[in-house]
Amino acid sequence: AIKAACILKAHPKTNTAVQLIGPIGDGSDRLERADLQAVGSEKCHEYYNPNRKLRFGVLLCCFCARNAKLDRCTNLHSSPLQIVARRSGKEVPYLIGHKSIGKSCDTNTPGIYTRYGSYFEWLETVTGLNLDEKECFERY
Template sequence: MCVHDNYLFYFKKACLSSQNSVSVNSLRAAFTYNKRFFEMIQYIVFTLIALVIDSGESQTFQNYEVAHIGLIGWTNPNNGIIVFDCTGSYIGKNVIMTGARCLDRNGTRADIVRLGTAMGTPRDFHIENITIHYRYEAEYYYHNMALIFLKENPQSVSNKFKPACILSVQPSIDTKVYVLGRDSDGVYQKTPVELVTSDKCHEYYTPTKKFKYGALLVCCMCARNAATNNCATELSSPMQTIMTKNGKHVPFLVGQKTIGKSCGSKIPGIYTRLSSDGHFPWITTVSAMNFKDHEVCIERY
């Protein structure tokens, strides 16, 4: 974070004048210099608050559970403040997987991905390019997927950032999965969820304008946890399972949040199914990475 030299000049002058006593005139000069000074202070305050909120202190996570979790952000062109309200998953190289609905806010394109907040070590990465799923249409919820390409490879910056793998097959109904992401208060939650069959999910979701075919198995999957209200609410929060081999604990992504609540209700939330024929080949092709061979992905981890 950088502050313009002029701001530092007035601030130092205020602090050091009269042998460390504060000069009223210098302080007045510092705070009336330019309205941009106040915008800079606001930016710093909001950033510090965000770091406290995003630190994941409500639960304790193993690094392997959250090392791939990222936040998608938009920089306000008027004041430089970055707003985060969507989630993404680091899947290797310089690639972040997220939802197509996470890319624009009020006409502003996403330009920042923040990794490491759930580990207490946040780091921002600038977005270089974005590829949206070729079948996504904004008026519908289906194929809500996008791959973000960063200007840097996070692993070249820090070995704390670890990419997740992607489960290449539909998980069985009794697979132990959980949803991980921020709740409505900005606090990270890890919530175990029960997978719900497509037929059962259809009972809760009748066709709508944006969901005209209902919860189709070909593109979607459903999950719920009616016993708790604490769970991720942000779009594209990942649903994942953990595989263990040779001492490695590797997160395998199963889906990402699309619509509905994932907890506190018997009505299941709907997730984009990553293993579907319309999604998995697209991910591997566009990212140019091998996710089909789980052994290769575990070795990469």
């Protein structure tokens, strides 16, 4: 059965394990997961301070993630990022955001992701769904 995705409203905590999903390699249609870690806002701002290309730096609508030890992961922008919540023997994926800027693997510089939690109320209004974290967990 197809179920509506759960959305993580909160900002991912520093060093939280997250998964980037997308095609790896040239022309591949196969989706793979790459394990990344969320990077704290202060550290993220060290890499993406305000400049001509990124006028205001990394805003609250975004966050950073990376895995410098992973040699490859998808570079496809708009690839989804998720976190898997585990409770009472149950695993439920929560969408966190999608890739917006930069690489996330094989570099110390984290990629920037648009954070869906910034648009939580709007997503509930547009979809007509209750995206409350606990209710969503129960639906799975």
